[in-house]
Amino acid sequence: MAPKNPLCLPSLLLPLLTLLLPQADTRSFVVDRDHNRFLLDGTPFRYVSGSLHYFRVPRVLWADRLFKMRMSGLNVVQFYVPWNYHEPEPGVYNFNGSRDLFAFLKEATLANLLVILRPGPYICAEWEMGGLPAWLLRKPKIHLRTSDPDFLAAVDSWFKVLLPRIYPWLYHNGGNIISIQVENEYGSYRACDVSYMRHLAGLFRALLGDKILLFTTDGPEGLKCGSLQGLYTTVDFGPADNMTKIFGLLRKYEPRGPLVNSEYYTGWLDYWGQNHSTRSVPAVTKGLEKMLKLGASVNMYMFHGGTNFGYWNGADEKGRFLPITTSYDYDAPISEAGDPTPKLLAIRNVISKFQEVPLGPLPPPSPKMKLGPLTLHLDGNLLDFLDLLCPQGPIHSILPMTFEAVNQVHGYMLYRTYLTYTVSEPTQLWVPNNGVHDRAYVMVDGVFQGVLERNMKHNVFLMGKVGDKLDVLLENMGRLSFGSNSSDFKGLLQPPILGQTVLTQWMMFPLKVDNLVKWWFPIQPLKSSHPQAPSGPTFYSTTFPILNSGGDTFLFLPGWTKGQVWINGFNLGRYWTKRGPQQTLYVPRPLLFPRGTHNRITLLELENVPPQPQIQFLDRPILNSTKHRTYIYSLSGASEPMELSGH
Numbered sequence: 001m002a003p004k005n006p007l008c009l010p011s012l013l014l015p016l017l018t019l020l021l022p023q024a025d026t027r028s029f030v031v032d033r034d035h036n037r038f039l040l041d042g043t044p045f046r047y048v049s050g051s052l053h054y055f056r057v058p059r060v061l062w063a064d065r066l067f068k069m070r071m072s073g074l075n076v077v078q079f080y081v082p083w084n085y086h087e088p089e090p091g092v093y094n095f096n097g098s099r100d101l102f103a104f105l106k107e108a109t110l111a112n113l114l115v116i117l118r119p120g121p122y123i124c125a126e127w128e129m130g131g132l133p134a135w136l137l138r139k140p141k142i143h144l145r146t147s148d149p150d151f152l153a154a155v156d157s158w159f160k161v162l163l164p165r166i167y168p169w170l171y172h173n174g175g176n177i178i179s180i181q182v183e184n185e186y187g188s189y190r191a192c193d194v195s196y197m198r199h200l201a202g203l204f205r206a207l208l209g210d211k212i213l214l215f216t217t218d219g220p221e222g223l224k225c226g227s228l229q230g231l232y233t234t235v236d237f238g239p240a241d242n243m244t245k246i247f248g249l250l251r252k253y254e255p256r257g258p259l260v261n262s263e264y265y266t267g268w269l270d271y272w273g274q275n276h277s278t279r280s281v282p283a284v285t286k287g288l289e290k291m292l293k294l295g296a297s298v299n300m301y302m303f304h305g306g307t308n309f310g311y312w313n314g315a316d317e318k319g320r321f322l323p324i325t326t327s328y329d330y331d332a333p334i335s336e337a338g339d340p341t342p343k344l345l346a347i348r349n350v351i352s353k354f355q356e357v358p359l360g361p362l363p364p365p366s367p368k369m370k371l372g373p374l375t376l377h378l379d380g381n382l383l384d385f386l387d388l389l390c391p392q393g394p395i396h397s398i399l400p401m402t403f404e405a406v407n408q409v410h411g412y413m414l415y416r417t418y419l420t421y422t423v424s425e426p427t428q429l430w431v432p433n434n435g436v437h438d439r440a441y442v443m444v445d446g447v448f449q450g451v452l453e454r455n456m457k458h459n460v461f462l463m464g465k466v467g468d469k470l471d472v473l474l475e476n477m478g479r480l481s482f483g484s485n486s487s488d489f490k491g492l493l494q495p496p497i498l499g500q501t502v503l504t505q506w507m508m509f510p511l512k513v514d515n516l517v518k519w520w521f522p523i524q525p526l527k528s529s530h531p532q533a534p535s536g537p538t539f540y541s542t543t544f545p546i547l548n549s550g551g552d553t554f555l556f557l558p559g560w561t562k563g564q565v566w567i568n569g570f571n572l573g574r575y576w577t578k579r580g581p582q583q584t585l586y587v588p589r590p591l592l593f594p595r596g597t598h599n600r601i602t603l604l605e606l607e608n609v610p611p612q613p614q615i616q617f618l619d620r621p622i623l624n625s626t627k628h629r630t631y632i633y634s635l636s637g638a639s640e641p642m643e644l645s646g647h
């Protein structure tokens, strides 16, 4: 429940101070349209806020990150609530561990930060399917983010669970939530369904009461369809945008009241295969100072980005399918590893010109650890473990079925058929209508043949004899999180064609890779004692102790191609060394066992391993390797990376 002592004052003081503090029934956060400002408990209030996504940071690190945000001079933290993170299956809810949203709200209170909450239902955020649960697509014709009755029924059911739990945390009820966003940049979505927005506004009012400030956020081009009578209109834009013009546009929707930029971009996201994004410190601070001078309230997106652990990254489609990288560093003021950056210190200096900044130094960067190189051993090809990866056995169908049709949400599914004739000449295997969603690793009788990829012109030619197994491992690289109002189904969306022959009679094996890796320890002795030579998707692992007290570290996989990593059973995320720009994966110290105990690292390499299956842990990240350039530290662990051109 919401704290009755939101500032966590000493209990002896409480009775006395409650005489001075505003009671829950006099606590208020409102818009003062006469003076173009907010009022908090009747006093003028301007927020300087930052975005931090609890779902991208291990729970044990929440307090550290929030403290640094407070010490930076922020008075509010803004965050989304991803529906798919909390309702993994219809009617199944998870608010535990790193999904304990209410523990995060309490940590925000302890850090003396108020909260701006953005529960969606759609959140974008470069998060898998923009936060919408993939199980919605089990009704293939559903129209997401519209007044489609199937969609609204699922939304109502979810919000009737979430919003009553949020209610006690509202500021006027004694909590720390001062405002709540409805939907997310709806004006950027082509549906422009006003009845949908009205339905959401009505639902929020019914479940949250009429005191909480509800608002919308849109880019300048989205204000028309994204704003709604009765919801306070705000905009988002970055340092390079024309602030005067955009705030002028906003005034057409909110002639009076405080100017608000709900997402001032301090950096930007990264896509696999594109260059690393940055935003300069002078540009960011210049725009911030200009807004603060205008009296605007601002939320900086992101203030701390964190990581897309597991399979949680989203994707965009700009001519081609662009998955978001595992790192969500965002070139944000607090780095992915939680370290203050020069950008943070510059922002703190700007804020100090307008409002009080807590005294005292910011904590120094956390200790970092270097380790390795470590040699991994081959545990076996993925196909060696098919029975354990799909214990319930395959689903049979004449035509291939999607992930969603077989209730597989994330990760991988194996599609298997058998050659019904001998293919004596190299013959092309392809999938019509760009039907590979998103990457396919092709094997014939366990021998790797090559890769097919969404929107790419990869070619795979194969031969085989009657009865040979044709295996196609499909990887879900993350569902679209922005823009497209068509649903992003995963898997083989069309039957593959070999030469001129449409291949039918498929078996689908939804793979539970995380379960296998987590419980592998007892399974280890079961694996083939003489694993075959690596071919295609293959598991590698090793164990390692950490030195002395250890520290945060960055996993570097020189020469590896693409795959997934687990450390002590925790899914660290995807690597794609061959494509970049990200070359290292952030490993938070709390994931590692203390000295004297062995840690286990497991890789699922999807394509090709280096001649020496070695990895290293570096004391710094590499997020900006441009294409076709690979850094490789000399195996002696030289301090600076050597650049190897070409790859």
Ligand SMILES: CCCCNC(=S)N1C[C@H](O)[C@@H](O)[C@@H](O)[C@H]1CO
Pocket: 123, 124, 125, 126, 184, 185, 236, 263, 268, 269, 316, 482
């Ligand atoms: C290519 C941009 C994808 C659209 N996203 C945009 S504009 N943004 C606005 C969006 O509201 C937020 O969730 C983030 O997704 C942010 C980009 O970090």
